Amino acid sequence: MESTSANGGGFLSRMALNDNKAGMEGLDRDRINKIIIESSKGSRFYENEAKKELQVNQRIEKMMLQRAQITEQQLQKAHTQVERMASELDISRDLSRVIVHVDMDAFYAAVEMRDCPELKDKPMAVGSMSMLSTSNYHARKFGVRAAMPGFIAKKLCPNLVIVPTNFDKYRAVSNEIREIFAEYDPHFQPVSLDEAYLDFTDHLEQRISWPESLRTHCLRTDITETGELQSKVPQGSEPCVENLSPVLFEDSPSTSPSLPASGEKVESGGGSEVFGTCVEEAVREMRFRIEQKTTLTASAGIAPNMMLAKVCSDINKPNGQYRLPSNREAVMDFTQTLPVRKVSGIGKVSEKMLSSLGITSCAHLRQQMALLSLMFSETAWHHFMRISLGLGSTHMERDGERKSMSTERTFKEMSVAEEQLSLCRELCEDLAADMKKEGLRGKTVTLKLKNVKFEVKTRAWTLPCAVATTDEIFAAAKDLLKTEIDFVSPQRLRLRLMGVRISTFLSADDKKPQQKSIVGFLQQGSSGPSQGIRAYAKKQRLQVKSLSGPDKGHGSVCSGFTQRGTDNRKSSGSAIEMHESAQGLLGSSGNSSITHVECVHVALPEASASTSGCAATNSETLTCPVCFGEVRTTDLHVFNRHIDQCLSGVTTKPHQPTDTDSESDGDGGLKGLTARDEGIQEEVQDKERQKRSDPEEDLYDFKMGEALHGPSVTQSEDTGGRGPWERLSGDEPLLDHRSFRSVHSSQKASSSRDCDPGAQTSHLEEHPGHEGSTLICPVCQVSQNTDDLTVFNHHVDLCLNQEVLHKLGEHAPSSSSSTVRPPITAKKGKGEGERGPPASPPAKKAKARGSQNTIDKFFM
Template sequence: MALTYCGDKAGMASLDMNRIKRIIADNTGQDFQHHERQVEKQVEERIKNKCEMLSYATNEQLKRLEEEADSVAIKMEEHRSINRFWVHIDMDAFYASVECRDKPELRTVPMAVGGDAMLATSNYLARKFGVRSAMPGFIAKKLCPDLVIVPCDMHKYIRESNIVRSIFQYYDPNMFMGGLDEAYLDLTDFVGQRIFPVKCKRIRYTGDCICRLPLIPSNQNISEDAERVVIICNRCNKERIAIIDYVVFGTGLDDIVNQIRFEVEQLTGLTCSAGIATNKMLAKICTDLNKPNGQFYLEADRYKIVDFMNSLKIRKVPGIGPKCEAILKSIGVEKCSDLFEKRAKIRYIFTNLHSEWLLKVSLGLDAWEIDKGSNQKSAGIGRTFAPKQNFTELCQILYKLCRKLIKSLPSSRIVGGRSATLSIKFATFDYITRCKSVDFVIQNVEMLYPIVEGLLKKELVGRHDAIRLLGVRLSDLIFYGFNFDEENGEEEEELQQGKEILKENKNN
């Protein structure tokens, strides 16, 4: 069972997975390997438990559960909405693209952003070697010896994210940022108000200087009507020619999303990809289908949506991680069509909450509901250890804490938070907390770790006391209205449910 490494990001097709896993195994310590074996053992135990539960299911029970699922599906279909136009926009390899824009010499080499302890992202050249986010830099260099690693510059990424956000807000004032590099927009109202095509000024660059983006592809003809402005670059002292012309965007949804992506590239020199669909979940799935620098439109037609989902592998669904995938595969679920076909078995071995979420997924219905209200104000984790001064060792502990905290969020239906707090207790027993608030939702390790690492680094400047405790906390929380991450939540409930069913069936 392979839970350690996942090569499902854009630009990672046709990888030699066996080679990658072998290199990772050869370059990780015993503690990590022991942890991975424990995780696999836990998953195997859950698979065994569920398969044993299923072995006691009678045909009558499964028939009744299938009828129940069908009844639920009919009610779900009654609430299906195909009248909204949702767009998910994802910046292409965001941190890496910002660095490549600012340092042209990085554009033609495999590179990543982060450090030896952990990478935040990698460019598409590096992904061809299996280098990806959340991978230790020293392992990435084993996979790709020529890899160039650039330190994180969160201030720069936040600045660029704010520029992008300002573009999105024009089209949907209530848009929701899923992180620094992704956003959800409801374009329904904007599309309804768009009556005439829009003519936009376009500036692209050519010449010996390649410092400014976007560049005109060498094989693309330049219109004779285009205006040309010659500039000597202050950075490289070479000639840069600005080509100025105009492009027209129509009134259709596809055209409007193209215009948004065009404006992002014009203002930042960065590209983004988009998914267009009737709900947020489908839009996010669609974004990955034409990456990088592309878009995919799933038409607002119930039958086309269901056909689309039927052919989709379950791992492509946000919220179905490697553990959940392994459990579903153990009962013969490979694609989303199998989620519906095996709906009775799924309803038998999973909780009602989770089985109904999977049923929604199979039908292509919106299984995401964002809720900003909850009594819980924060979520945190901490660890005490023998006093340490080595910054690399402290960063490794900090990363593990970030990973555990993020992993724990779905069980409390938490999307993420807008404030991160670092707690430090020194060997002198001095205790300090440092907090940083941001205007986006911190919802993964790649976003959380650089923030708290920066707080730690700043606090240790000029201070040589050993540290004996580190803690990480998220506050100003955003909640899911629906708990969809089975692999992180409800495990105890399901395990107890399974034991009770087994006990009952054995007694019978």
């Protein structure tokens, strides 16, 4: 069934030409889109895009349903609130700053053209046949633009010259322009190599009293190719920009920096030019200097805040500037006609969702705020509100600390585990090298995989302490990867991309006293006890393995699972889905009991090989093995007391990096401003099923590996569009305090049939594992639903480790949680997803009041 929402005609709006950017006006969009779609059709990429588009369409449909439930009364009430807030915001509007956004024109392409004059007259792009980074303005006339694969660009423009990227060069040029930026605002905020925000306010204050000499800048003298010294002086009244600029812009709408802003007389003569004292002159001067220094042109926007400045820099691009006056009327007039898509942070998905509500301009945004406040989260509608009022950040953000570092690589299909592991190590090496450069250590290692169908999944593991070296990172990444590999075995992961990311960095505070971790401490001594810790940490990675494993075709497809991770907003817009989730998924709310009885696949790689523990180092502090917090002591007695406390339930929070979050502003990026995306409908599945008769698809497909599909998922059936990474949703959340948001949707009830917990359980009972032998764990005495010795050994391994942990909390009531339950028989608690129990320290639940649960126990 075709989607009923916009673009339901099978046209992929997400793949269509994005002519949002400068230089793309007046193109034959239809023709270009036709070529783009036809070049892609049938490819796996296309199929994936189609799937994503469908998901977005479904979200929109849900949103429309939600809107239909909103009553006039609710709208009225919301309107009152919204208007009150709007006037508060309006009153506090800050128009005192002069913010400038500078953006180099077609930066990479311009650099390449500068360095290779033959390219000047040709349509060219920087990148490869697979992907273009940017294109020059000649090429843009053909519809060739950034983020387009080169082979498609070639179809649009057969004469296109594609030049490989040379980042070192761009970085060097970037440094040059940044030197200039710094002269106007030492605290300028770079966005990328070619883009920055500057606060000109202070500069202008001083500039007003500057003598002409300080506002005079020499024209560049240059060595020509023939070695002749050439002074590039404008000839007559027509500045000789062409000589300087490598391109581009025969029909540039804008003023060259060499042309004075109207209203300010400027003398121009000899080898220099004098600039005035007003904002526009100052910005023009900056652009002039950039051009003189680099032979590249920049465009700029001048406005009272960053959001507006960014929009303004695009208006007279290339090689131009635009100033939005700093008064309320001008700002409001400006935003009236401003398309929402022009605002940074509103991408194609948000645009489409807003558009389905009839909102395309900021004026619409303003008009529909009451509705939006009912349908989107607080974060989202507050953001919309600010946009609609033309508000934005007015101060340069201090360059915050980095929050993550990653490296990823795309390659030709790779499905051999050994190669995958080897690549993983390489990535870890690269990452470790980068980490070293910045002296970072992080605790969370995330593996990213993209299969040949372009489906992406990430798997993360937060270690007890920060790591940095190749071996440390790889130990974690490898385990994550192996888990995925084991999980689908004997099939293979068919990968096209792998990435490793590290995050949760130590804060500055943490760094100074390098920590001494108990793990490292233990590792130095013996191998025994420390394994308990490692195994514990690894428990987080317990995976549920589908009992049906590789054999296909039995069981039902669980189609009612809500898709997780779709973007939704916190307090609003979510009530409806929450309700649906609760009703459709779990059947009865508040039922915290078992939703699945599942077979847990313990995918512990050889325990001894892991070096994910902490490399112990230094004095000052010790890391508690229970709460993982830092204990500022070197006295083992003190430390033991702390551990005792932890074991008796007094938890200590590990130090958190200080959150320096200043106001997250519009420019900060509000991602995905959409209502919730529910699971995909059955029709989609059917469609996908039909499509998918590819005989080579015997290798592993991510979807099958979704742990939560558990026993009921079948391989051949569920390769369709039906949420590849679906998981079971949690229990019924609290409804939003605004009860009118808890709109009920009836759809869920029917689609949840297949996922009814009871059904799951009984289904499992019908298929109690492989129809083969079962093995009994010598430790927990529970028979294991596997005949895979590796799996079984992992289980035993874990059981043994858990025994150690049990000893640790000897006197604790064993009632507690599934965390200590032998893995294979573990039940999945609600909301814990497929990853098994969270890594709450085992002893947290162990109550051992009065007992001596000291560090010594680790050695017993």
